[in-house]
Amino acid sequence: SGSGKFFVGGNWKCNGTKDSITKLVSDLNSAKLESDVGILQPLFFNPYVVVAPPFVYLDQVTSSLTDRIEVSAQNSWIGKGGAFTGEISVEQLKDIGCKWVILGHSERRHVIGEDDQFIGKKAAFALNEGLGVIACIGELLEEREAGKTFDVCFQQLKAFADVVPSWDNIVIAYEPVWAIGTGKVATPQQAQEVHVAVRDWLKKNVSEEVASKTRIIYGGSVNGSNCGELAKEEDIDGFLVGGASLKGPEFATIVNSVT
Numbered sequence: 001s002g003s004g005k006f007f008v009g010g011n012w013k014c015n016g017t018k019d020s021i022t023k024l025v026s027d028l029n030s031a032k033l034e035s036d037v038g039i040l041q042p043l044f045f046n047p048y049v050v051v052a053p054p055f056v057y058l059d060q061v062t063s064s065l066t067d068r069i070e071v072s073a074q075n076s077w078i079g080k081g082g083a084f085t086g087e088i089s090v091e092q093l094k095d096i097g098c099k100w101v102i103l104g105h106s107e108r109r110h111v112i113g114e115d116d117q118f119i120g121k122k123a124a125f126a127l128n129e130g131l132g133v134i135a136c137i138g139e140l141l142e143e144r145e146a147g148k149t150f151d152v153c154f155q156q157l158k159a160f161a162d163v164v165p166s167w168d169n170i171v172i173a174y175e176p177v178w179a180i181g182t183g184k185v186a187t188p189q190q191a192q193e194v195h196v197a198v199r200d201w202l203k204k205n206v207s208e209e210v211a212s213k214t215r216i217i218y219g220g221s222v223n224g225s226n227c228g229e230l231a232k233e234e235d236i237d238g239f240l241v242g243g244a245s246l247k248g249p250e251f252a253t254i255v256n257s258v259t
């Protein structure tokens, strides 16, 4: 990224125990992060770092994690809380100090079956209530092979664009589904190509300002060894990290790949 607005998220998914999460938080608390340097700290964290623990550990993490790292949920309900068994509301997330939510993750789309409209509603509600949204998009392998990568990403983007009140608190995560949890990272060129297309879509369909200031981060098998090359690409403004975010030192390496 050339923009100086690096954003790194750690998606812990459905992993961890009280013990392993205590250890991970302690490793993150003692990690040396690039955000520790610079005279403008702590006003301008650069990079901006968030982690997304499972719901049941959110409170433990928000109360024990360094305030250099913010906390995100992995999902939220589409509206106000109430008679929605098994769901967690945006108000509840805010109540425990959670600042962000990941929405549209491929596992929610393709394993749980959430569609564009449902995800869009969740995003609009969360943003209206003041949470930041990490809005995930990305194509399946067969869609890439059929030459539909841009169409799929644009359609998912449009579902967000149609309903969100503003783009101020949105980070877009481009996560090709074939790269998530597979060890098959996109090449820097493959990722950059889509990031440019997404930025261009924002320019044409939202505004030039939103296109230039919205962070577009890459996710899909990012690790401590491949982050450096990806981070050099002009339009890659950070990462959403799954597996490698469960290891404190490796996650710190990824955070510190900021360029």
Ligand code: PEP
Pocket (backbone or CB within 6 Å): 011, 175, 179, 180, 181, 182, 183, 219, 220, 221, 222, 240, 241, 242, 243, 244
């Ligand atoms: C993710 O789930 O957002 C992700 C990118 O996972 P992984 O890094 O394990 O591929």
